[in-house]
Amino acid sequence: MALRIKRIEVEGFRAFRSKLTVELGERFTVIYGPPGSGKTSIVRALEFALFGETREVASRLMRREDLVNDFCDKARVAVVLAGGEGEILVERVLARSGASRLRVVEGSNEFYDEIGEHHLRSKLALTLDDFAWEIAVGHQELQALVHSSPSVRNRVLDELLGLADIRKLYRELSGKELKGYLKALRDELAKLGGESLLGKYEELKAKYRGVVSERDALARELEKLEARRRLLLEEYEALRARATEVDQLVEERGKLRALLESLGDEKLAKMPAVDESYVREYAERFKGELAETLELFYMGEEAEGVRRVDASNLASLLEVSRSAMDKMRSYMVRMEYELKDIQNEIRRLEDYINDLEDEMAEIEARIGELEHSRSEYDALVTRHGDPVSVAKKIAQLEVDAKALQAEEGRLRCARELQEDVLRQLRERGTATCPVCGSSITDAAALPRVEPPEALKLKRERIERMLQDLREVERKLRKLEPELRLLDDYESRRESLSKALDERLEELQELRASAEELEERLREARRRMAELARAYEQLDSYYKRLRYAELQEKLKELEEEIRRHGYDENRLNQLTRELKEVENRISVLKAKLDMLEASERQIAGELSALEAAVNSLKDLKKREERVAGLYSNLMAVRSALVEAHVKLRQKLVERLSEIASGIFAELERSSEYDAVEVQVQSAGPRGRRGHYVFRVRRKLDGSYVPALTRMSDGQRGLLALSLLLALRQLKPRSFAVLILDDPVPNVDEDTKVAIAKLLAEKMPAGLQVIFTTQSRRVAEELSPTAKLIAAGAAKS
Ligand SMILES: Nc1ncnc2c1ncn2[C@@H]1O[C@H](COP(=O)(O)OP(=O)(O)OP(=O)(O)O)[C@@H](O)[C@H]1O
Numbered sequence: 001m002a003l004r005i006k007r008i009e010v011e012g013f014r015a016f017r018s019k020l021t022v023e024l025g026e027r028f029t030v031i032y033g034p035p036g037s038g039k040t041s042i043v044r045a046l047e048f049a050l051f052g053e054t055r056e057v058a059s060r061l062m063r064r065e066d067l068v069n070d071f072c073d074k075a076r077v078a079v080v081l082a083g084g085e086g087e088i089l090v091e092r093v094l095a096r097s098g099a100s101r102l103r104v105v106e107g108s109n110e111f112y113d114e115i116g117e118h119h120l121r122s123k124l125a126l127t128l129d130d131f132a133w134e135i136a137v138g139h140q141e142l143q144a145l146v147h148s149s150p151s152v153r154n155r156v157l158d159e160l161l162g163l164a165d166i167r168k169l170y171r172e173l174s175g176k177e178l179k180g181y182l183k184a185l186r187d188e189l190a191k192l193g194g195e196s197l198l199g200k201y202e203e204l205k206a207k208y209r210g211v212v213s214e215r216d217a218l219a220r221e222l223e224k225l226e227a228r229r230r231l232l233l234e235e236y237e238a239l240r241a242r243a244t245e246v247d248q249l250v251e252e253r254g255k256l257r258a259l260l261e262s263l264g265d266e267k268l269a270k271m272p273a274v275d276e277s278y279v280r281e282y283a284e285r286f287k288g289e290l291a292e293t294l295e296l297f298y299m300g301e302e303a304e305g306v307r308r309v310d311a312s313n314l315a316s317l318l319e320v321s322r323s324a325m326d327k328m329r330s331y332m333v334r335m336e337y338e339l340k341d342i343q344n345e346i347r348r349l350e351d352y353i354n355d356l357e358d359e360m361a362e363i364e365a366r367i368g369e370l371e372h373s374r375s376e377y378d379a380l381v382t383r384h385g386d387p388v389s390v391a392k393k394i395a396q397l398e399v400d401a402k403a404l405q406a407e408e409g410r411l412r413c414a415r416e417l418q419e420d421v422l423r424q425l426r427e428r429g430t431a432t433c434p435v436c437g438s439s440i441t442d443a444a445a446l447p448r449v450e451p452p453e454a455l456k457l458k459r460e461r462i463e464r465m466l467q468d469l470r471e472v473e474r475k476l477r478k479l480e481p482e483l484r485l486l487d488d489y490e491s492r493r494e495s496l497s498k499a500l501d502e503r504l505e506e507l508q509e510l511r512a513s514a515e516e517l518e519e520r521l522r523e524a525r526r527r528m529a530e531l532a533r534a535y536e537q538l539d540s541y542y543k544r545l546r547y548a549e550l551q552e553k554l555k556e557l558e559e560e561i562r563r564h565g566y567d568e569n570r571l572n573q574l575t576r577e578l579k580e581v582e583n584r585i586s587v588l589k590a591k592l593d594m595l596e597a598s599e600r601q602i603a604g605e606l607s608a609l610e611a612a613v614n615s616l617k618d619l620k621k622r623e624e625r626v627a628g629l630y631s632n633l634m635a636v637r638s639a640l641v642e643a644h645v646k647l648r649q650k651l652v653e654r655l656s657e658i659a660s661g662i663f664a665e666l667e668r669s670s671e672y673d674a675v676e677v678q679v680q681s682a683g684p685r686g687r688r689g690h691y692v693f694r695v696r697r698k699l700d701g702s703y704v705p706a707l708t709r710m711s712d713g714q715r716g717l718l719a720l721s722l723l724l725a726l727r728q729l730k731p732r733s734f735a736v737l738i739l740d741d742p743v744p745n746v747d748e749d750t751k752v753a754i755a756k757l758l759a760e761k762m763p764a765g766l767q768v769i770f771t772t773q774s775r776r777v778a779e780e781l782s783p784t785a786k787l788i789a790a791g792a793a794k795s
C-alpha cells in the first residue's frame with residue numbers, strides 16, 4: 001500500500017521556535033493562515049525530514065543552517081508515515097553548525113544516519129526533484145510550467161510523463177562505446193592490410209606452391225642427370241684405363257700434333273707435295289745467293305759461314321740464313337741512318353749557302369751604290385789632283401792673294417799721297433813731299449803710280465780659284481769615308497765568294513756520296529727482298545717436306561694406338577658429354593639452391609603473414625559480431641524512438657483529456673473550456689518535440705495558443721489542471737499531494753473552487769494537503785476537510 005503522512009512534528013525549524021505537531025487528515029487537509037504564518041515552513045519541514053535538505057538548500061538559495069530558527073540552537077523535525085507494513089518514524093535533528101542526524105524507526109527497528117538514509121530511500125523511491133514536482137508542488141513550480149522556456153518545459157513534462165526514462169535509455173543506448181570499438185576494430189583491420197593482406201597471403205601461397213613444384217621437377221631432372229653422369233663416368237674410366245696402356249704412344253702423338261700445329265697445320269695440309277731433289281737444288285742456289293749478298297754487305301766472315309753449311313740440312317741452313325739476314329737488315333738500317341745524316345748535312349749546308357748568297361747579294365748592292373762616289377772622286381782627282389796637291393795649291397793661292405792684297409793697299413796709299421800733292425800743286429803751285437819733306441813744284445816730276453784696279457782684278461780671280469779649290473777639297477774629304485767603306489765591302493765580297501766556293505764544293509761532294517749511298521741501299525734492298533722471298537719459299541718447302549714426314553709418322557702412331565684398342569674419339573666425346581652433363585648439373589644445382597632459398601624465404605614470409613592473417617580473421621569475426629551488435633542496438637534504438645513517440649502521443653492525448661475536464665471546472669470566466677497539449681515535432685521521426693498548450697475558445701470553438709492569450713490567473717489554472725492531470729496519469733508509491741498555495745493570483749471563489757475540486761475530484765487513494773492564506777476558503781471546506789490553522793506555534 002502507498003505511503004501517506006500521518007503527523008509532522010516541528011521544533012526550532014524556520015518559523016517554529018516552539019514545538020508544533022500537525023496531525024494530517026486521511027484524505028484532505030487545508031492548512032490556512034496569513035502570510036508568514038508558517039504554512040510553507042511545514043511543507044519544508046516535511047521535505048527536510050524526508051531528504052535531509054530542502055529545494056532551496058539544494059539549489060544553494062539558502063544554507064542548511066538557515067533552516068534552524070534564529071532563536072534556537074537546533075531544529076528537530078519528525079514525520080510519521082503510514083501505509084505499507086506499518087508506521088515509519090523519520091526524525092532529523094539539525095544543529096546550527098550544519099551537522100545533522102537521522103533516525104528512522106520502523107516497528108522495532110531503528111536505523112541511524114547513513115543506514116537510515118538508505119532505508120528511507122528504499123521506502124520512498126523518490127528524489128528531492130520528484131518530490132518538488134510531483135508531491136509538494138508550490139506556486140513557483142506551477143509558474144515554471146507555463147512561464148519557463150520551451151526546453152525547460154520539455155524537460156519537466158517529459159519527466160512528469162515518465163518519458164525521461166525512455167529518453168535516458170535512448171541516450172544510454174547510443175552505442176558510442178560499441179561504435180568506438182567498431183571503429184578501433186576497423187582501424188586495426190585497415191592497419192593489418194584488410195582484404196589486400198588476404199590477397200597478398202593467397203598470392204604468396206600460390207607462389208610458394210609454384211616454387212615447390214618447380215623445385216620438385218628440378219630435383220627429378222637432376223636425379224636423371226646424375227644417373228646419366230654415372231653411366232658416362234663408367235665408360236670413361238674404362239677408356240682411360242686403356243689409355244694408360246698406350247700412354248707413351250699418345251704422348252708422342254701429342255708432341256707430333258703440337259709440332260704439326262706449330263708448322264701451320266691447316267694451311268700446309270692444303271698445299272701440294274714437293275719434290276725433295278728440287279728443294280735441295282733450290283737450297284743450294286739460295287745458299288750461293290745469300291753468300292754473295294753477304295759479301296756485298298761487306299760481311300765476308302758471315303759469307304764464309306754460310307758457304308760452310310750443308311744445304312741438305314734445310315733446318316740449319318734456314319737458321320743460319322735467318323741470322324745472316326737479320327744482320328744484313330741491321331746493316332741496312334745503319335746505312336739508312338747514315339744516308340739520313342748525309343741528307344741532313346746537305347740540307348744544313350744548303351741553308352748556309354743560301355745565307356751566304358743572300359749576304360753576297362746585299363754587299364753587291366751596297367758596292368753598286370758606292371761605285372758612283374768612287375767615280376766622282378776619281379774625276380775630281382783627275383781635274384784637280386789628289387787631295388795633297390789640292391791642299392798645296394790652296395796654300396800657294398792664299399799666299400798669292402795675300403801678297404796682292406798688300407800690294408793693292410800700297411798702291412792705293414801712294415795714289416792718295418800723289419793726289420794730295422797734285423791738289424797742293426794745283427792750289428798753291430807747290431807741294432811738300434810726304435815721304436821726304438822736300439818741296440815739289442813740277443807735277444811731271446812726280447813718279448808714276450799705277451792704278452790699283454788691275455791688281456784688284458787679279459786678286460779677285462785668285463780668290464775665285466781659291467774658293468773652287470776649297471770646294472773640291474771639301475768634296476774630296478766628304479767622299480773619302482765612302483771610299484773606305486767601299487774598300488771594306490769589296491774585301492768582304494772577296495772573302496765571301498771564297499767561302500761560298502768552298503761550301504759549294506763541299507756540297508757537291510756530299511751530294512755525290514749521298515747518291516752513292518742511295519744507290520747501294522737500293523741495291524741492298526732489292527737483294528734483301530729477293531733473299532727474303534727465296535727464304536720464304538725455302539721455308540715453305542722445308543715445312544711442307546717436314547709436314548709430310550710428320551704426317552706419315554703420325555699415321556703410323558695412330559695405327560699403333562688403334563691396334564691397342566684405344567678409341568680416342570670416343571674418349572673425347574665422353575669427356576665433352578661428361579662436361580656438358582656436369583655443367584648442366586651444376587647449373588641445375590645452383591638453380592635448385594636458389595629455389596630452395598626462395599622457398600625458405602617464402603615459407604618464412606608465409607608464417608609471418610599467417611599470424612597476421614589469423615589475427616585479421618579473428619578481428620574480422622569480431623568486427624562482424626560487433627557490427628551485428630551495433631546494428632541490433634540501432635534497431636532497438638529506433639524501436640525505442642518509435643515507442644517513445646507513440647507513448648508520448650498517447651500520454652499527451654490522455655493528458656489533454658484529463659486536464660480539459662479539470663480546467664473546465666476551474667476556469668470560471670467561461671472564456672475557455674478545454675485544454676489541448678500538443679507535441680510539435682522536430683528532428684527525425686518526431687524524436688524530439690516541443691510541448692505546446694492550446695485552449696479552446698468557447699466563442700468560436702477554435703483552439704488558440706494558451707500562453708500568448710490567457711491571463712496570469714488563467715495560466716495558473718491551466719498549470720494546476722495540467723499538474724493534477726499528470727498526477728492522475730502517473731500514480732506514485734508516495735500517495736500524497738501537497739499544494740502550497742498553488743494559484744495565489746485568483747479570486748477567492750476560484751480558490752474555493754480549486755479547494756473543492758481537490759477535496760472531491762481527486763482519486764480516492766490520494767492524500768491531499770492544500771495551504772491557503774484565505775480563512776474563507778478553509779471555512780468553506782470545513783465539512784469535508786481537516787482544517788489546520790497555521791501560526792499558533794510560530795512564537
Ligand atoms: N531562521 C528563521 N528564524 C526565525 N524566523 C524565521 C526563520 N526563517 C523564517 N522565519 C519566519 O517564518 C515566516 C515564514 O514562514 P512561511 O514562509 O512558512 O510563511 P507562510 O505562512 O508560508 O507565508 P505566505 O502565506 O506568505 O507564504 C516568516 O515570518 C519568517 O520571519
Ligand SMILES: [Mg+2]
Nearest residue numbers: 039040041741
Ligand atoms: Mg508560504
